[in-house]
Amino acid sequence: MEIIEKAPAKINLGLDVLYKRDDGYHELEMIMASVDLSDRLILTAIPTDDIIIKTDNGFLPVDRKNNIYQAIDIMKKTYGFTQGVEVNLKKNLPVAAGLGGGSSDAAAAFRGVNRLFNLGATLEEMAKLSVPIGTDIPYCLYGQTALVTGVGDRVTPLSHPMPQCWIVLVKPKISVSTPRVFSKIQVDSLSHPNIKAIYHAIENQDYQEMIQHLGNSLESYTMEVFPIVKYVKNKMLEFGADAAVMSGSGPTVLALCKKRSRAVHVANALKGFCDEVYLVRTLNR
Template sequence: MDKIQLKALAKINLGLDVLRRREDGYHDVRMIMQTVRIFDRIQLVKQEREGIRVRTNLYYLPANENNLVYKAANLLFEEFDLRGGISIDLRKYIPVAAGMAGGSSDAAAVLYGLNRMYGLGLSLEQLMERGVKIGADVPYCLMRGTALAEGIGEKLTPLPAMPPCNILVAKPGISVSTKFVYENLHANDLKPEQHPDIDAILEGLRHQDIREMAEGLKNGNVLETVTVPAYPVIQQIKDTMEEQGAAVALMSGSGPTVFGIYEDRMQARRAMSAIRKSRLAKQLFLTTPYNNNRRNS
């Protein structure tokens, strides 16, 4: 196989709690991850000339070793002493620096694709073990679906699939530094009521009940305590989504992307129109959950 085309799917956080800041500077988290059908396209092509070449449709993204797709390819090329080179064509559609794991998903797709192209014979679990060396979200992006993530995000437990619904995703025209958010969180000083009820969200998933799940999501992302005060547009988008019938609206990851969960697609479309008219968001997507935990192409 000399060429392969892949989809790198985005994720949202159905719940995100930070339990504590560790002595090594990392944070222990407990969060529910969900893949959604927003994706980047990646094409891998074998080259006779040695080296890893990256092309992207966004001028401001690095096309060198600072891009996670390069790091993913380099990891396998070095470990397995692969001959020749690889060309990586990355078409970005997932919002960048938006709390949707776009870069991690791109890296995961490259690991998966090279494993197939070169017949490396690595299992999904073995790919995930390598993925964590690139980033904490990469193992999940290989696994996909609905999952509980613990530790620094690398300990993953598959969960019942998210019930069918419509998910409106809105990315305002700002970028948020994950480093800024975690440095200003002061996780060890959070009050009990500031932590989301992850167990309540899990119960909603187990009962396949969107309303029950949404109730648990009302205070679902502890990082909002930092990001929302710094960027009020996030709260404006959340309010608009809920005014337009969302069962719940929440920031994903460290932001600034907001998603709203709708049972009725027409309500979601009306909310999309309202946000577009108000110019609160630069990018808008109406999507659905992706729930096949084992499919990676």
């Protein structure tokens, strides 16, 4: 039997770093949503006791360093299935981009083996297992517009999806290390977006109110180290985006546009500066 799972990119509409915890991780408050740009995983049961990952992306690890491997391994240890699994990963999302590609792949692997072997694991159970692998995985397991707190482990789905719009994702040609960003920031000097305001705007389906409050505490640090990120954001606004904000620890910047024609214009204009430009839609969930 073959199971197909989609692994959509996540975006941070708001990301607030509250404080550094004693364990070194940072307490966060975020509004997250998903867009219709996805990796694809095909999972097959195999008779030998192996976890085999094959991918069209030549740069990704296919051993236990891959988040997919770790997700299947922890499900195997917890639920004790005896067969092995082969995963074919079609990688469409840019890597180390701030779009949670590795986390979304891991979430798809959790869902996939759960279905493949009828394990009956709940989303809550898989979310608990997933945190040590990556703090964005609990959100990716739920996959609907949500308030995410703690280190990423507490997910409260909103009762409405983010208001529908067009999104232009632009990934400058640099890779940003999330651990490095978190180790370098001075929490006292960060800006703090109003996450509650974004939350209420989405619950009221008020697009104009939502875009006023987009913000990311990590943006100033990443922009200082990589000025191209600031340049991209400014260009998006200059070319008429309704709003723009960096996702995660960067470097991808997302531009929101209510009108498709405006989004097409922003995307085409940005192609003059960056190779990786994606015109996507919000997922209606």
